[in-house]
Amino acid sequence: MSRFLIINPGSTSTKIGVYISGEFTMTRKIEHATEMGGPIFGPDQLAAREKMILDLLRNESIDLGSMDAIVARGGLLHPLKGGVYEVNQDMIDDLNTSRYGWHSCNLGALLADSIAKPYGLKSYIADPVIVDELQPLARISGWPEFERRSIFHALNHKAVGRKFAYGQGGKYEEYNLIIVHMGGGISIGVHEKGEVIDVNNAFNGEGPFSPERTGGLPVISVIEACFSGNFADAIDVKTSFVGKGGLLAYLGTNDAREVDRRIESGDEEARFILDAMAYQIAKEIGSAATVLKGEVDAILLTGGLAYDTYLVEWIIERVLFIAPVRVFPGEDELKALAQAVDEALGEKKPILKYSKEA
Numbered sequence: 001m002s003r004f005l006i007i008n009p010g011s012t013s014t015k016i017g018v019y020i021s022g023e024f025t026m027t028r029k030i031e032h033a034t035e036m037g038g039p040i041f042g043p044d045q046l047a048a049r050e051k052m053i054l055d056l057l058r059n060e061s062i063d064l065g066s067m068d069a070i071v072a073r074g075g076l077l078h079p080l081k082g083g084v085y086e087v088n089q090d091m092i093d094d095l096n097t098s099r100y101g102w103h104s105c106n107l108g109a110l111l112a113d114s115i116a117k118p119y120g121l122k123s124y125i126a127d128p129v130i131v132d133e134l135q136p137l138a139r140i141s142g143w144p145e146f147e148r149r150s151i152f153h154a155l156n157h158k159a160v161g162r163k164f165a166y167g168q169g170g171k172y173e174e175y176n177l178i179i180v181h182m183g184g185g186i187s188i189g190v191h192e193k194g195e196v197i198d199v200n201n202a203f204n205g206e207g208p209f210s211p212e213r214t215g216g217l218p219v220i221s222v223i224e225a226c227f228s229g230n231f232a233d234a235i236d237v238k239t240s241f242v243g244k245g246g247l248l249a250y251l252g253t254n255d256a257r258e259v260d261r262r263i264e265s266g267d268e269e270a271r272f273i274l275d276a277m278a279y280q281i282a283k284e285i286g287s288a289a290t291v292l293k294g295e296v297d298a299i300l301l302t303g304g305l306a307y308d309t310y311l312v313e314w315i316i317e318r319v320l321f322i323a324p325v326r327v328f329p330g331e332d333e334l335k336a337l338a339q340a341v342d343e344a345l346g347e348k349k350p351i352l353k354y355s356k357e358a
Contacts, residue, residue, distance in 0.1 A: 002342050005064065005115070006334045007053065007072040009107040014049050018062055019071075019338040027334060028056055046110055053115065070116040071341045072108030073333060074128025076101040078357045079150065082131045082158055082196070084344040087113045087123040091354040105129070124351070126340035127155045129203070133195040138291075150196070151203040152187035153303070159336035160302045160328045161191055162343075175297045178288045178323070180281065180315075182305035183331070184254065186210040188284045190291045198291050200284065205241055208280035211254035211305075214245030215280065247273065256308050263310065278314040285319045296323035303331055 006017040017027040030052050057064060074085070075095050085091070087109045093099075095106045105128070112123035131154035141148050157179045158172070165172040173194030181187045185202035186209075200207030209215035231237045248254040250273045251262075262270035289296050299319055305311055306329040316325045344351060 002345065003066060003068045004071045004338055004341065005057075005062075005067050005069075006337050007070065007108055007111050007115075008333050008337070009049065009073065009104050009111065011104045014053065014111075015334055016053055016056070017334040017338070019334075019342070022342070024334070024338075026060060026062070028060075030056060046107060046114070049107060050111055050114055053111065064115065064121075065119050067119070067121060069121055069341065069345075070112040070123040071337050072112035072123065072125055073105045073155070073337060074125035074130075075106030075108060076103050077128060077130055077354065079130055079132030080128065080354070081133055081352070082127050082154060082194075083352045084124050084126045084341050084349070085352045085354050087116075087125060088354055090356045091125075094356060100130070103129075124341050126337050126344075127158045129154055131158075131196065133197060134199070135197040138198040148206075149201050149204065150199055151201050152189060152196070152199045153181040153183070153185070153202070153331070154196070155333055155336050155340075156181050156302060156331040157187070157189050157191070157196065157199075159332075159339065160300050161194075162339070163328065164298060164300055164326060176292050176295055177298055177300055178285055178292075178296055179300045179302065180285060181331070182210070182281065182301065182303040182311075184210060184212050184304075186213075186215070186281060186303075186305075188281070188288055190288045192292060198288065203242075208284050209246040209277055211247045211256060212243055212245060214241045214249070217241070247277065256305055256311065260308060260310060274311065275314065278311050279318075282315050282318040285315070286322065289322045294322070299323050299325045300328060301325065302328040304329075306330065 001021045004019045006019055008015040012032050014030045017024045077091065077094055077100055091109055092113055095110055098106065109125050116123040129151055132150035134150050139148050160179055161177055162172045165175055176193065177191040179189050179191055186207060187199055187202040188207060189196045189199035205214060205216065207215050226237055247259060251259060251270055253259065259270050259274050263274065285299060299322060301312060301315065306327050312327055319325065
């Protein structure tokens with residue numbers, strides 16, 4: 001019987017759950033009064049979040065000593081193969097110094113380690129966003145100094161791949177899949193027998209535009225914009241393209257439900273822009289199919305936008321000729337973390353070790 005405390009830190013909240021024998025007996029979302037931005041390493045943010053978690057667990061009469069392990073969302077580390085990693089000192093050191101960049105998810109392993117130690121428990125992360133299983137050809141960008149990097153919604157991709165495979169009576173490692181995570185960012189991964197051999201870097205601007213990201217842009221136009229005087233600095237450019245692009249730039253909203261309402265009320269501009277986003281997603285799926293030489297067992301659509309019937313039907317109409325399409329709306333990171341570690345420990349799969357790069 002597995003018993004885990006699951007921790008998923010975000011910028012303005014921390015989600016936690018207690019997972020016992022395949023089910024959540026409790027889930028909570030701890031809201032923070034102000035956005036806890038980073039990088040912050042000093043004791044302030046880490047200590048504050050840990051206290052909130054421990055206070056909540058005490059109020060809920062949760063005995064941490066009864067847990068088998070603490071499981072957390074992984075952060076920005078050096079590229080790793082997918083799987084479950086035990087939190088160790090090398091990982092803690094790299095996250096404490098934001099060696100590979102800052103994101104609120106960096107706090108996951110740090111919180112898990114700090115909470116676990118007094119009870120002699122182990123702590124784990126699973127399938128962090130920097131999972132990198134790209135084949136060599138996929139790394140070439142067209143400019144020697146720029147290597148394509150794998151940063152995507154690995155946790156949800158892998159969880160949905162496993163869920164589909166179980167439903168077919170098989171294992172994730174037996175299928176060729178194209179998995180499409182559609183949320184604030186959109187990532188489209190080529191999963192060949194359990195490894196993501198190609199995927200657009202949704203974090204850094206590749207692929208289709210999304211509710212708030214521009215996706216790939218014409219290079220010359222970007223260069224001209226950078227020297228136009230319309231941006232204060234590089235950070236201004238990045239935040240504009242990554243946080244203020246896509247649907248938000250065209251329609252003034254990043255809420256696809258609002259776009260759907262506009263379409264229903266006869267707004268043809270909203271329809272045209274949403275169609276364009278669906279068009280780019282479908283085109284990227286078609287491109288992904290060539291990586292597998294058309295040998296695709298299924299196309300899986302997931303993420304928050306997979307609830308959007310209009311968007312999903314538009315995409316399916318254009319990609320169904322490639323392979324059957326299955327829809328797994330939403331994402332549940334707490335559940336994905338719990339199941340990944342439960343499966344690894346239960347089937348006695350190798351628990352991977354994180355080591356610092358030179």
